[in-house]
Amino acid sequence: MGVGVLYCGDRADFGFNQAHAEAARALVGMPGLRLEEREHAAGTLAATAEELVGPQDCRIVIVTAAGDALPGLLAQADAHRDTVFLFSGAPLDRDRLPINTGFFEGYLDEAQHISGLVAGYASRAKTIGLVVSHPPCRRFCAA
Incomplete structure (x- = not known):
């Protein structure tokens, strides 16, 4: 096929x-x-x-x-x-x-979530972060 x-x-x-x-x-x-x-x-x-x-x-x-x-x-x-x-x-x-x-959909929610976890654990406070490229990605922040 x-x-x-x-x-x-x-x-x-x-x-x-x-x-x-x-x-x-x-x-x-x-x-x-x-x-x-x-x-x-x-x-x-x-x-x-x-x-x-x-x-x-x-x-x-x-x-x-x-x-x-x-x-x-x-x-x-x-x-x-x-x-x-x-x-x-x-x-x-x-x-x-x-x-x-x-x-x-071709969104990268999972990759952005993992990037945020890595960024958070790399900080002194060890808090979860969120890495997104532009404001439309905020759609999943409240989820």
Whole structure:
């Protein structure tokens, strides 16, 4: 079975795309799976997704960051109901999405929590700390 990964940028970006690329490479070891990767998609993301679904015969397409291309990618998903499209990020309106789409979160809550523990234990007070990159990460502070 073909699995396509559509990177919205360089797959060796030392960040989000690279994390997906390393996870995708782990799939290669699974029997019966074939990996097709596309980065810096020439043209539109929807056209690149069409290439993964059509000539490359991928039955799962993973998109790291759809952004403004989401409507075109959802149209591809609607046109190819036998292929599962997985997008990083939260869906806008679940009721209007094609049945073969899914969304997953790529947050780093666990890594930030562990970083906070390490920072806390490294302090003189030995108190738990929290290391986050920007204010939106506060969503889990109260959890």
